[in-house]
Amino acid sequence: MRRHEKKAVKARQEGLLRPLCVVLVPARLEQSPLRERVDDLLTAPGAVRVEPAAFGYNTTARLPGRLPEAIAAGQAKRMPLRGEPRAIVAFEPRQYLLAGALLALYEGSELWYGGEDPSARWGELHEAALKRAALRFGGEPEQDPHERNRALWQRMEGLGVESGRLGSERARQ
Numbered sequence: 282m283r284r285h286e287k288k289a290v291k292a293r294q295e296g297l298l299r300p301l302c303v304v305l306v307p308a309r310l311e312q313s314p315l316r317e318r319v320d321d322l323l324t325a326p327g328a329v330r331v332e333p334a335a336f337g338y339n340t341t342a343r344l345p346g347r348l349p350e351a352i353a354a355g356q357a358k359r360m361p362l363r364g365e366p367r368a369i370v371a372f373e374p375r376q377y378l379l380a381g382a383l384l385a386l387y388e389g390s391e392l393w394y395g396g397e398d399p400s401a402r403w404g405e406l407h408e409a410a411l412k413r414a415a416l417r418f419g420g421e422p423e424q425d426p427h428e429r430n431r432a433l434w435q436r437m438e439g440l441g442v443e444s445g446r447l448g449s450e451r452a453r454q
Contacts, residue, residue, distance in 0.1 A: 298364050298365035299327065299363065299364035299365065299443075300327055300364060300365055300440060300441045300442045300443070301327055301328070301329055301362060301363075301364040301365060301366045301368075301442060302322070302325060302327055302328045302329070302366075302367065302368045302370065302437050302440075302442045303328075303329055303331055303362065303366045303368065303370065303383060303390075304319060304322050304323060304328055304329065304330055304331065304370045305331050305333075305369065305370060305371050305372070305376045305379060305380060306319060306331060306332050306333065307319075307333070307372050307373055307376070308333050315372055317426040318426045318429055318430060320426070321426040321427050321430050322370065322430055322433065324445065325437060325442065325443065325444040325445055326443045326444070326445050327364070327437070327442035327444060328437075328442070328444075329362065329363075329364075331360065331379075333376075334356060349378050350378060350381075350382070352378075353378040353379045353382040354382045354385070354386075356379055356382065357379060357382035357383045357385075357386050358382075358386065360383075365387065365389075365390075366383060366387045366390040367390055367391070367440040367442050368390060368391055368392075368393050368416075368436070368437065368440055368442065369383050369384060369390055369391070369392050369393070370393045370395070370433070371392065371393070371394050371395070371396065371410060372395045372396065372419075373395075373396045373397075373403075374396045374404075374406035374407035374410055375403055375406060376396075377394075377396075377406045377407075377409055377410040377413075380392055380394075380410070381409070381413070384413065391415035391416070391440075392410065392413045392415060392416075393415065393416040393417075393418060393433060393436070394410045394411065394413075394414035394416070394417055394418070394419075395417070395419035396410055396411075396419065397419055416432065416433070416436050418430075418432060418433060
């Protein structure tokens with residue numbers, strides 16, 4: 282076990298790790314219809330942004346055999362998170378490989394999944410994410426991004442992740 286892993290284990294045992302909401306950002310967020318929704322979630326002090334790897338979710342998911350899972354597990358282990366993930370937010374099926382690796386690494390965390398009905402290409406990942414999801418989102422009526430995220434904000438608060446909304450900032454004072 283590496284030195285930083287030992288420190289993390291000790292901090293976890295002592296309850297010193299800050300609760301986090303890990304937001305897996307879809308590729309090309311600047312042009313995505315999800316941009317405003319993702320940006321709204323990232324205003325929370327307890328939310329952290331995770332960009333896709335340089336080779337992207339598509340490339341990883343297309344690799345043969347167990348290689349995609351192994352790559353995702355390596356990415357999750359190397360991720361420099363400054364806290365303890367309580368929620369992993371995935372917006373599409375291709376993100377499930379990394380989300381699943383993070384869920385395995387941080388056993389107490391839960392998946393929030395917003396993927397829509399995918400093409401046949403990503404059907405298996407979509408089904409796996411649906412089975413694992415503690416919170417489903419994405420079918421809300423078109424409205425303000427913050428209103429669309431209301432259920433996520435409430436769940437974030439319930440998990441002890443500082444949202445900067447709904448009273449979490451008062452609980453820390």
